[in-house]
Amino acid sequence: MRRLTVLLLALAMLAGLTACGMEPADPNTAQESIQVIAMDTVMTFSIYGEKSTHAVYAAEDEVRRLEGLLSRTDPESDVSRLNAAPAGEAVTVSEDTRSLLEMARFYAMMTEGAFDCTLAPVSSAWGFTEESFRVPSRTELDGLLQHVGWEKFQLPEGQNLTASHDEGVEIDLGGIAKGYVTDVIAGILEENHVPRATISLGGNVLVWGDRPDGTPWRVGIQDPARADAADGYAGFLSLTDAFAVTSGSYQRYFEEDGQRYHHIIDPATGCPADSGLTSVTVVEKRERDANSNILGSGTECDALSTALFVMGEEKALEFWRTERESRQMSFDLVLVTEDGRVVVTDGIADVFTPDETSGYAYETVS
Numbered sequence: 001m002r003r004l005t006v007l008l009l010a011l012a013m014l015a016g017l018t019a020c021g022m023e024p025a026d027p028n029t030a031q032e033s034i035q036v037i038a039m040d041t042v043m044t045f046s047i048y049g050e051k052s053t054h055a056v057y058a059a060e061d062e063v064r065r066l067e068g069l070l071s072r073t074d075p076e077s078d079v080s081r082l083n084a085a086p087a088g089e090a091v092t093v094s095e096d097t098r099s100l101l102e103m104a105r106f107y108a109m110m111t112e113g114a115f116d117c118t119l120a121p122v123s124s125a126w127g128f129t130e131e132s133f134r135v136p137s138r139t140e141l142d143g144l145l146q147h148v149g150w151e152k153f154q155l156p157e158g159q160n161l162t163a164s165h166d167e168g169v170e171i172d173l174g175g176i177a178k179g180y181v182t183d184v185i186a187g188i189l190e191e192n193h194v195p196r197a198t199i200s201l202g203g204n205v206l207v208w209g210d211r212p213d214g215t216p217w218r219v220g221i222q223d224p225a226r227a228d229a230a231d232g233y234a235g236f237l238s239l240t241d242a243f244a245v246t247s248g249s250y251q252r253y254f255e256e257d258g259q260r261y262h263h264i265i266d267p268a269t270g271c272p273a274d275s276g277l278t279s280v281t282v283v284e285k286r287e288r289d290a291n292s293n294i295l296g297s298g299t300e301c302d303a304l305s306t307a308l309f310v311m312g313e314e315k316a317l318e319f320w321r322t323e324r325e326s327r328q329m330s331f332d333l334v335l336v337t338e339d340g341r342v343v344v345t346d347g348i349a350d351v352f353t354p355d356e357t358s359g360y361a362y363e364t365v366s
């Protein structure tokens, strides 16, 4: 069984579409909204402003282009060509693929291997790639884990558009690709001077600007225990200009002999991560500093949501505290635990609203 919908945007969506009359469109209310099915995900782009139509279709084009590069099932994609190449052979890839591989390696190092884009053979053994689910034996997993590790693929310096890998190594960018797409879409929104927008790629959400009435967008964090209910939330975040990315064990899984097996793999065991968490949401503001550098990254939120899910509550919070002190990465977290708690880091405590009907115990940590 699989789930596509994850982090639902609890938006008071306006019905007002782009005006077709004689009057020019109001940049604050003119809106174009489309749904795109790509990357195994139902995506919704709602974009306001005079260039909303141009921007939504530019966003769709980019999603399709990136899917064509990063898909593991399309044999023509960069990732498939790289995976099919003999060990050690340098394969020419696009700029996007190469930079995403660099980022995947960076986050693997930062998270001490909790994020690992070489788990492809292990995910396939569990049937998550081809959707032919099965429980592999310990011996099979141990054999496959020999070929897992971020140091087992190479990004040769001086050859900016190539990559290669060791024997038996296969790449899967599924834990980071949608985050990268939201970064690319943020660029489109900026270029087109979009005043406000909501971009939802399943568990990857980008909210841009504020709502037309000047209040923040409301992003619902799905309750992992009520994933089937359209209105089952663990809480809500009031956000402007921000990425919110959720990884959860309820998003994709199968059941065998009464046991549930989900899609986020612990690279240490080759098995679905059993870390005591049911979901991790990573939040970053997307803004520019005084020197015009972009702060906040959908790619980073996506890599971290997967990695921190693998780490579990204690390590994830330790990681958050260390990064906050070093100021290398600036993010906040909402963790939902198997034992019925929702843990919110203090940087977003003031914008988090619990869902009192959910039955969770809520904690803020600093």
Ligand code: AMP
Pocket: 114, 115, 116, 117, 119, 123, 128, 172, 173, 174, 175, 176, 203, 246, 247, 248, 251, 263, 264, 265, 266, 267, 302, 305, 306, 307, 310
């Ligand atoms: P996400 O929903 O962003 O947490 O990504 C989950 C997807 O990333 C899975 O469906 C796999 O394709 C891949 N994946 C699974 N485990 C890991 C891991 N530990 N590190 C990186 N990618 C992973």
Ligand code: MG
Pocket: 174, 175, 176, 247, 301, 302, 303, 304, 305, 306
């Ligand atoms: Mg992820």
